[in-house]
Amino acid sequence: MMRWPTLLRGWNGTDAGYDILLRFAPDIDAAYEAEHEAVRLRLVNRMVVFGLVMYNAYNLTAYVLAGDVFWHGLVMRLAVVTPLSFAMMMVLQRVNAIWRERILLVGMINAYLVPVFVLWSSRSQWALLLTNEMILMIVFATTLITLRFRHAIIYTAVVLGLTLAVIWTNPAIATTLIWPLTLQMILAAVFCLYANHHSERRRCEDYMRAYRAADRARTAENSERRMTMLSLTDALTGIPNRRSFEWMMSDWVAGHDAVGLMMIDIDHFKLYNDTMGHPAGDGCLRRVAATLSAVALGPHVQIARIGGEEFAVVMRGATSSGSKALATEIIREIRGMADPHPGRLDGVNRVTISIGLAVSSAADPFDRAVLMSDADAALYQAKRAGRDCWRFSEPAGPIVDLRQIA
Known part of the structure; x- marks a missing residue:
């Protein structure tokens, strides 16, 4: 069995x-x-109604010819x-694309059986003129309904075989006319099949151009999104970087909600x-970043x-x-985390952090620089207080030293 990569060349x-x-x-x-499913269904519905009108109009010619x-x-x-x-039109609305096209194929062959039957059973000397209707039915199926090319091949082979069988077995058709009629039907079938192939191939090519253009646009968009994410992500820890922090601050401080800011420093990290x-x-x-990510959760915390x-x-709000x-x-x-820190000179011997905390007021005019300055000042207070603690920017705020918490 051939695989798609081979067939798609x-x-x-x-x-x-x-x-x-x-x-x-x-x-x-x-x-x-x-x-394109909806467009295809609308086209098929219109063509079936139009085809039935033309199809039944041939009753008038059949009255004379057969x-x-x-x-x-x-x-x-x-x-x-x-x-x-x-009934077929109703069923087509409820099946998938594969069965839709198969049902269309069966429907077109079914409609073709009537003129074949009339030509086969009639003994009128004019019955052979019914082949004109048959040719038009092949045109209809291959170029107006536009069966998918693989189905058009099946349809053309089936109806051509049926027609030639009738031409060669109907005694009412003169022997001298058999070969001309045979050649006419073959040429008509080949012509219609070629027209179908041309139309179907153009459909495929047009869609592939649009598909590839959309794919290139999606690829470019995804690349741009990845580049944006990379530019906003710290490569070492995988969390947002300073640029992302600046964007968040600009966005959140511009709102009307109070904004809290913690400035965090790992104690004695150079040592x-x-x-x-x-x-x-x-x-x-990386471990500190992972711990922060696990603790500082929520849509309003970054x-x-x-x-x-x-x-x-x-923190927003x-x-x-x-x-x-x-x-x-x-x-x-x-x-x-209990990460050892043997380089410390204060006897703590484990990794700790200091935090400076400031909170803006939603009611008062606010400047982002003020918030950052207050948080930085509180961070220095925490460091001067011996580290491993946090300080709040308000002078009257409570002082908490977690080293004294059991």
Whole structure:
């Protein structure tokens, strides 16, 4: 069994996106049907109604050309083919694309059986002129309904075989006319099949151009999105970087909600690097970032690494009490990491952090620079207080030293 990558080679050896039978690759076909199914159904419905009008109009010519079996043909057209065609239109709305096209193929062959039957059973000397109707029916199926090319091949082969069998077996058709009629039917079938192939191939090519253009646009958009994400993400820790932090601050401070900001610093991190080495320092930064990410959760809380061993937590809609509670939890979780820090000279011997906390007022005019300055000032207060604690920017705010918490 041939695989799609082999079949999808176009005439010039490049990847065409469709095979020799003008079938799209499965994923492309699904995309095509999603875009064109409704249009296809509307076209088929219009063509079936139009075709039935023309189809039944041929009852008038059959009355003259094959009067001996006229009533048989009339009943088959009006009582069988016409209601079945309307039933087919209803069924087509409820089946998938594969069965839609198969049902169309069966419907076209079914309609063709009536003129074949009339030609086969009539002994009128004029019956052979019914082949004109047959040719028009082939034209209708291949170029107006536009059966899919693979189905057009089946349809053309079946109806041509039936027609030639009748031409060669009907004694009412003069022997001298058999070969001319045979040649006419073959040429008509080949002509219609070629027209169908031309139309179907152009459909495939047009869609593939649009598909590839859309795919290039999606690829460019995804690349741009990835580049944007990379530009906003810290490569070492995987959390937002300073640029992302600046954007968040600009966006959130521009609103009317109070904004809380924590400036976080890993205590004595230079000594950690000097003692443990830079690879260990990178691991420490990643673990601190992971802990911050696990604690500072929620749509209104964002963390960022803003440089070196410095991190920030931004909180929208913050309150003083909620921000202090979060700062307390963060310090406790970092202490819970129990990462050794043998380079410290203060006897703590584990990784800790200091936090400076500030909260804006939703009621008062606010400047982002003020918030950052207040948080930085509070961070320095925490460092002067011995680290491993947080400080709030308000002078009257409570002082909490978690080193004294059991």
